[in-house]
Amino acid sequence: MRTLIALVADTFQEARARWLFWGLFALSTLLILIFLFVLQIDLAAGAITFLGIETTTRRIYSIQKFVNVSYSWVSIALYVWGTFLAVFASAGLIPSVLEAGRIALLLSKPLRRTSLLLGRYVGNMLIVSLNHIYLVLGVWIILGLKTHIWAPRFLLAIPVSIFLFAVLLSVVVLVGVVSESAALSVMAPVGLSLISVLLAQHKLVIRLLGSEWSRQLWMFFYWILPKVFDLGTAMRQAILFDRHAVWLAPIWTSAAFGIIVLAGALHIFQKRDF
Amino acid sequence: MTGDFAIETYGLEKIYRSRWSAREIRAVSSVSLRVPAGVKYGLLGANGAGKTTFVKLLLTAVHPTQGEAKLFGRDAREPEARRPVGYLPENHRFPTYLTGYGMLDFYGALSGVEARERKRRIPEFLELVGLKDWAEVRIKKYSKGMLQRLGLAQALLHRPKLLILDEPTDGVDPVGRREIRRVLDGLKEQGVTVFINSHLLSEVESFCEYVAILRSGRVAVEGKISNLLAGRGYRVTASDVPAAALADIRQSGASILPADEGVTIQVTTREEANVVIDKIRAAGGEIESVAASTSSLEDLFMKTAHPDKAA
Structure with a gap:
């Protein structure tokens, strides 16, 4: 436990020294301030007028609906913003620990290689989780104070974003362990996320694909890769109280992907010479 | 009894294979060594003789192709086998964002030293290596000699029974060398086994009791210096x-x-x-x-x- 705490603390210190920690929080603060500014110009009232909501009963219902719709889209924005920013911030933290002269000393200590890598993973997760909580809570409080409508479901953006980041961080770790390249460690999860968004359009695409094998190939990749798009959609639907939100499949397939990739990274790290 | 030896290797071998071709490099070849506990042992060899790979095999940074290594009778692959070992690597890269104190605190924690004990020992070891006044300075401002001395303090902080030093005075000026030598001399009375990997013959000759010379990954000569000389x-x-x-x-x-x-x-x-x-x-x-x-x-x-x- 002492070892894990030391490794997590070291990850924090490195993130702080490289300005990643403060950079993340500064950008999140900037986004919160932008929300504050946007709401200062009474966007909500403007939109209500623009939509022509007049009668009192209908107006209350419509404001509620409008706020929920706004919350759902803001949650998506935070989900995308927070996750990708976190991936960019984390990419260098794995290769840096594998630098020759640094890793040899770490491996000479009485700790397992898995502990070393997991320490870095947990450290990264904590940094990003703190940032996600700060960002989403900040925006939620501003929206709540302005609209007087407190939508606790908006806070779903916290666990969903953290979960997605945990999955993508496993890719960062794997690519970092194999290539020791920070650039590649960013490119891989970002590219994977974009492909995932594309694969999520399977209902439309399989109708367009001409052969059975290509349809099966599409679905194969859809099922094995993390569901970045589906998770975001499910979160948005849940915020809108939509009963059709599909959680189970995106969560377990993404979790399975993350666990397998992280296990692969640990296995390669165990076998590597430094 | 096997525990009487700080280091034992049996037919230790490392072959590096290229990922994309059939090319092989035999870095260490069938090395069988026994380093008695409590002695000062020097490992010599020309550049590329396999000295650093041998040390990395002992500390499991590199996996052997064949053979086994033991530290105080325990399989070197077990994390616990490395607990009584202090190590100063060649071309080390200590995290530059840490201060001297922070660096010792981090590696001390990884070596299993309790927080309270670290707080007590760190100033003591910083003083030992002459860096007391630099405790709160980030190590990116340290000179090469200071980094070596800090690295030595790091290797000693958990009071190891075996100290493995890979080119400890490489790139260090004569004053820094003397400081390192002073610290190492102080270990003689404590019964610490010191295993020095160096290409500085005078250093090994004056400090060590035993020596092994590697040539092309093999032990060419091994024995007591007094006998060999x-x-x-x-x-x-x-x-x-x-x-x-x-x-x-x-x-x-x-x-x-x-x-x-x-x-x-x-x-x-x-x-x-x-x-x-x-x-x-x-x-x-x-x-x-x-x-x-x-x-x-x-x-x-x-x-x-x-x-x-x-x-």
């Missing part, structure tokens, strides 16, 4: 000596070197030389020559590591 003994060159007789001679404390005619056996006294001659003749070997030896460690090194350049 000339001017203090006799050199018996013999041929056709059976392996069992050589093992018997080695066990009696003599050092054995390969020679053109067969082997050269170095002993300290005339009586030992006579015993060795008797053993060789009893085993059916031929004595080629017997001479008082007059070489230095440098001669030995040149003859062993660079036989083509030896005078």
Whole structure:
């Protein structure tokens, strides 16, 4: 436990020294301030007028609906913003620990290689989780104070974003362990996320694909890769109280992907010479 | 008893294979070494002889292709086997975002030293290596010599029983060298086994009691420096000596070197030389020559590591 705490603390210190920690929080603060500014110009009232909501009963219902719709889209924005920013911030933290002269000393200590890598993973997760909580809570409080409508479901953006980041961080770790390249460690999860968004359009695409094998190939990749798009959609639907939100499949397939990739990274790290 | 040895290796071998071709590099080849606990042991070899790979094999940064390594009788692959080991790597890269104090605190925690104990020991060790006033300065501002001394403090903080130093004075100025030497001399009384991997012969000659010289990944020479060094003994060159007789001679404390005619056996006294001659003749070997030896460690090194350049 002492070892894990030391490794997590070291990850924090490195993130702080490289300005990643403060950079993340500064950008999140900037986004919160932008929300504050946007709401200062009474966007909500403007939109209500623009939509022509007049009668009192209908107006209350419509404001509620409008706020929920706004919350759902803001949650998506935070989900995308927070996750990708976190991936960019984390990419260098794995290769840096594998630098020759640094890793040899770490491996000479009485700790397992898995502990070393997991320490870095947990450290990264904590940094990003703190940032996600700060960002989403900040925006939620501003929206709540302005609209007087407190939508606790908006806070779903916290666990969903953290979960997605945990999955993508496993890719960062794997690519970092194999290539020791920070650039590649960013490119891989970002590219994977974009492909995932594309694969999520399977209902439309399989109708367009001409052969059975290509349809099966599409679905194969859809099922094995993390569901970045589906998770975001499910979160948005849940915020809108939509009963059709599909959680189970995106969560377990993404979790399975993350666990397998992280296990692969640990296995390669165990076998590597430094 | 196996625990009497700080380091034991049996047929340790490392072959680096290229990922994309059939090319192989044999960095360490069938190295069997035993380093008794409490001694100062030097590992010598030319650049690329396999010294650093050997050390990395001991500390499991590199996995062996074959063979095994033990630290105080425990399989070196077990994390607990590395607990009594302090290590200062060659070309280290300590995290530059840490202060001297922070660096010792981090590596001390990884070595299993309790927080309260670290708080007590860190100022003590910073003072030992002459860096007390630099405790709160980020190590990116440290000179090479200061980094080496800090690295040494890091390796000593958990009071190891075995200290492995890979080129500890490389790139360090004479003043820094003297500081490191002072610290290492202080360990002699504490019974710490010191294993130095170096290409500085004078350093090894003056500090170590035992030495091994690696050539192309193999142990070319191994033994007590006092036996290996000339001017203090006799050199018996013999041929056709059976392996069992050589093992018997080695066990009696003599050092054995390969020679053109067969082997050269170095002993300290005339009586030992006579015993060795008797053993060789009893085993059916031929004595080629017997001479008082007059070489230095440098001669030995040149003859062993660079036989083509030896005078």
